[in-house]
Amino acid sequence: MAAVKILSSPSKEYYFSNDVMDINNSSDDDSDSIFSIQTSSSASSFTRTNSHLANYRYENNRRYQSYREGNWLLPNDEQEQDRMQIVDTMLSLLLDGELHLSPLSHPRRILDVGTGTGVWASDMAYKFPNTRVIGTDLSPIQVATPDNCTFEIEDADDNWLYPPNYFSMVHTRNLLGGITNWKRFFDETYRSLHPNGWLELHESPYKIYSNNPAYTDIPLMRTVTLFSDISARLGRVCGEEVFGFKALMEAAGFVDVTETRYRLPIGTWPDSTNEKEIGRYNLLNCLDGIEGFALAIVGQGENIDPQEMMDEARKDILNKRARLYTTFIILRGRKPAACEVLPAQR
Numbered sequence: 132m133a134a135v136k137i138l139s140s141p142s143k144e145y146y147f148s149n150d151v152m153d154i155n156n157s158s159d160d161d162s163d164s165i166f167s168i169q170t171s172s173s174a175s176s177f178t179r180t181n182s183h184l185a186n187y188r189y190e191n192n193r194r195y196q197s198y199r200e201g202n203w204l205l206p207n208d209e210q211e212q213d214r215m216q217i218v219d220t221m222l223s224l225l226l227d228g229e230l231h232l233s234p235l236s237h238p239r240r241i242l243d244v245g246t247g248t249g250v251w252a253s254d255m256a257y258k259f260p261n262t263r264v265i266g267t268d269l270s271p272i273q274v275a276t277p278d279n280c281t282f283e284i285e286d287a288d289d290n291w292l293y294p295p296n297y298f299s300m301v302h303t304r305n306l307l308g309g310i311t312n313w314k315r316f317f318d319e320t321y322r323s324l325h326p327n328g329w330l331e332l333h334e335s336p337y338k339i340y341s342n343n344p345a346y347t348d349i350p351l352m353r354t355v356t357l358f359s360d361i362s363a364r365l366g367r368v369c370g371e372e373v374f375g376f377k378a379l380m381e382a383a384g385f386v387d388v389t390e391t392r393y394r395l396p397i398g399t400w401p402d403s404t405n406e407k408e409i410g411r412y413n414l415l416n417c418l419d420g421i422e423g424f425a426l427a428i429v430g431q432g433e434n435i436d437p438q439e440m441m442d443e444a445r446k447d448i449l450n451k452r453a454r455l456y457t458t459f460i461i462l463r464g465r466k467p468a469a470c471e472v473l474p475a476q477r
């Protein structure tokens with residue numbers, strides 16, 4: 132696995148204007164409850180030192196990674212990075228600000244695979260100032276971090292070059308669609324964790340659900356399912372296959388494997404204030420993300436009109452009556468200590 136160190140990256144600031152949020156919005160359409168996000172960043176200081184990696188591919192006014200071109204179907208531009216930030220905030224609300232569920236005491240090294248902008252890796256580095264945190268990704272889009280956090284450009288789908296027993300924790304978040312061989316991924320993480328180290332996956336299968344029985348087959352659902360099917364055809368599962376990962380982790384040798392599922396409403400239809408708030412972020416996530424999906428579908432040769440697909444899907448996303456939601460799953464497992472494992476299994 133080729134690794135390229137990224138030494139520094141620009142800082143990024145997000146401004147959330149709460150004054151346009153409307154928690155008590157009671158209309159059937161969620162379009163009036165969207166809040167605006169502005170971003171002030173540029174990747175220019177990165178591109179000066181790593182221009183060969185930032186030789187991006189542009190298509191339909193969106194930017195894609197050039198390293199291992201085509202291995203990730205979604206863009207890596209500002210719009211996509213803003214979406215990652217929205218998801219980060221949404222998940223922070225969901226998990227009450229917790230970054231992980233695994234019990235970590237004095238972790239030595241933490242690996243964040245598919246780190247994106249590096250926001251989780253950076254937060255972990257602040258939380259554990261004596262821990263070395265490494266974030267890896269196909270795209271050099273990481274933003275400023277504390278000194279104990281570094282980034283590398285790597286394809287996690289390759290064989291891993293990290294030494295055995297190296298990490299205290301390996302983490303992924305929304306990496307579904309980026310890995311062709313999850314069995315190998317679990318074998319590699321198992322090998323690279325030290326005994327009692329933790330693997331923790333935070334993943335959202337690409338599937339839209341409704342708890343209104345009148346909405347079981349709507350354009351948004353069909354779009355997301357088509358994206359998921361295409362990705363699976365390319366060998367990159369990103370749908371409900373994740374519900375089989377617990378068994379794969381156990382087969383790789385992990386113990387104390389647990390799976391926790393959450394509901395992420397789309398929009399402000401739930402009753403509880405917290406779910407409404409989560410739903411508002413998920414609404415933005417879906418509205419922003421749908422273009423990347425539609426373009427990926429066209430890019431894979433499907434005969435659809437992407438604008439029509441986006442318009443219909445956005446109408447569904449904003450329809451409160453549809454009571455739509457996505458799911459989020461946290462899977463975690465521990466590499467057993469040597470004394471827990473039979474010699475043949477070590």
Ligand SMILES: C[S@@+](CC[C@H](N)C(=O)[O-])C[C@H]1O[C@@H](n2cnc3c(N)ncnc32)[C@H](O)[C@@H]1O
Pocket residue numbers: 196202203215216219244245246247248249250251267268269270285286287288303304305306308309310
């Ligand atoms: C949806 S983003 C999530 C980013 C980050 N984990 C977060 O939660 O903010 C997925 C990221 O995984 C990266 N990725 C996909 N496949 C990968 C692979 N095989 N190896 C390394 N990174 C990968 C993509 O480039 C993208 O930045």
